[in-house]
Structure formats: C-alpha cells, structure tokens
Amino acid sequence: MFITVTMAGVFGLTGTLFLLLHRAVFGEKMRMSQRMDHVLGEKEVPIRKQELSAPLYQRMFRPVLGKTANLVLAVIPFTREADLDKKVMEAGRPGNLNAREWMVIKTLLALAFAGLCWLFFQRTGRPEWQAVMMMVPLFFVGWFMVDSWLSGRVRRRRDEVQRALPDLLDLLTVSVEAGLGFEGALMKIVEKTNGLLSDEFLTVLRETKMGKSRRDALKDMAARLNVDSLSNFVGSIVLAEQLGISIGNVLRIQSKEMRQKKRQRAEETAMKAPIKMLIPMVMFIFPAIFIVLLGPAVLQIMRVFQ
Numbered sequence: 001m002f003i004t005v006t007m008a009g010v011f012g013l014t015g016t017l018f019l020l021l022h023r024a025v026f027g028e029k030m031r032m033s034q035r036m037d038h039v040l041g042e043k044e045v046p047i048r049k050q051e052l053s054a055p056l057y058q059r060m061f062r063p064v065l066g067k068t069a070n071l072v073l074a075v076i077p078f079t080r081e082a083d084l085d086k087k088v089m090e091a092g093r094p095g096n097l098n099a100r101e102w103m104v105i106k107t108l109l110a111l112a113f114a115g116l117c118w119l120f121f122q123r124t125g126r127p128e129w130q131a132v133m134m135m136v137p138l139f140f141v142g143w144f145m146v147d148s149w150l151s152g153r154v155r156r157r158r159d160e161v162q163r164a165l166p167d168l169l170d171l172l173t174v175s176v177e178a179g180l181g182f183e184g185a186l187m188k189i190v191e192k193t194n195g196l197l198s199d200e201f202l203t204v205l206r207e208t209k210m211g212k213s214r215r216d217a218l219k220d221m222a223a224r225l226n227v228d229s230l231s232n233f234v235g236s237i238v239l240a241e242q243l244g245i246s247i248g249n250v251l252r253i254q255s256k257e258m259r260q261k262k263r264q265r266a267e268e269t270a271m272k273a274p275i276k277m278l279i280p281m282v283m284f285i286f287p288a289i290f291i292v293l294l295g296p297a298v299l300q301i302m303r304v305f306q
Contacts, residue, residue, distance in 0.1 A: 090226050091153040106146045113142035161227045164197045166258040173251040182247055
C-alpha cells in the first residue's frame, strides 16, 4: 500500500513538474498564437477536422434534438418562435441552439418534472389526485425554467455591455483622434481588451472583411445585444457616415454621454441601497433588537401580574 501511494505521488509530482516546465517554455508562445488567431481569424481547417473537433454534444445531441423538434412541433404548435428566437439571439445563442431546439428542451424538461413527480407519488403509495395536483405546477416550473435561465443570461450580457461600453468608447475615441480609421480603431480595441463587447467588435470586423457593409454589421451587432446605449452609439455612427460628419467628433460626444449615463446609473444604484436595506433590517435586525431591549421588561411585567 505504501509503495502504491509513493508511486502515485512520484507520478503526480513528475507530471506537475512537466506541465509547469512546458507552460514556462511554450506558454507565452501559445497565448500569443491564440490571441493572433482570435484577432486575425484562424487558419483554414479541413471540414472533416472541423467536424471532429466539435464538442460531443454537438455531434450527437444536436442531430437527435433536431429530429425530436420535428416530431414535437408536429404535435404541439409553436406560435412564438420569433419571440423565443430573439431571446436566444440576445442570450448569445448558448450551445449554438436555435429557437426550435430550445422549444424541445422546454417540452422535455417540463415532461421530465411531471414524470418524476408521478413516479414519486406512485412509489410512495399516495393518492393519484395528489400526484395530479403536484404534476401541474411542476410541469410549468420545468416549462418556464428555460425562459428564466435565458432571461438571466440576457440580463447579465446587457449589464456587461453597459459597464464596458464607456471605457471602450474612450479607447475608440483616442484611437480615431490619433489617426487610425474606424476599422483600425476597432482592431486596436480587439487587441487590447477582452470581453463580450470586444468579441462583438471582432465579429463586426470579420463580417466587413467578408463583404458586409459596416452599417449592416453594426446594426446586426446592436440587434444581437439589444442595449439602448449601444443602439444609440451605432445609430450615431451610421448617421455620421451617411451625412459625412467627422466620426471623431461623434465619438467624443458619445463617450461623454456614456460617462454621464454611467455616473447616473451609479447614483441611482446608490440611492436604491437604503431602501433595499430596509427589508433585512425589518425582518431580521429589528426583531432581535426588540427581543433584547424589551425582553427583560416583559418578564418583569409578567412577574408583577402573577
């Protein structure tokens, strides 16, 4: 036993030292290569290699999900596909799934919750009417769970864009005023920053490189994110391009407005804090204070009237 543990420890230590040495020697080169591929686009890869490099769920789960979607939608009419597709797009298309596939996931999750409830009541020997009473709310819990998760993801993406947009606009304004073109300034942002908005700017650059007009690429980005401040910024850039106005002046004004809006949101959040603090104070802190202060007096009064 001792020899086995010793050999396992030696093997783990050797593997750890090898990984640390490999990262120390080739880590910087690998990071630079990944960053260059991220900015300039990856090299051309054969289709067969792309298919094999895809995740397992995408090669096995998605085809099954697509066939199930056809069967489910043949039975259950899907009338809100446009709304769900818009929400999925604003959420960043998690799992690279479309609205129909998410509809199938909602259906299967709702049926799974209801089926597990039915099995639980059957195993425990409870009456069937109790099982039915519990199956209905659990069915809707499973149905709306996906919508709730997508809405939370959309909300987090919007908050991230609103936080990052003022700083990126400052960098974009400085780059344009330094003599770079608009595309060059976007490339500088992609090189120097990370995050959701940086990735979206990279998508805009790739789309314009493939032949899409800059106006359409920016409008598509604003539609994917659906953030008011970003939509105003895109509208200003498109209008400046159509009217021949200097983009540098527009960027300077937009950057100033974004800073003011960010300051206003911070002040609004600070003003909401005291109101939000009242709930835990009333529910938890005040009762404890009343017990400590009035408890002895209540005990003395009870002794007097005994």
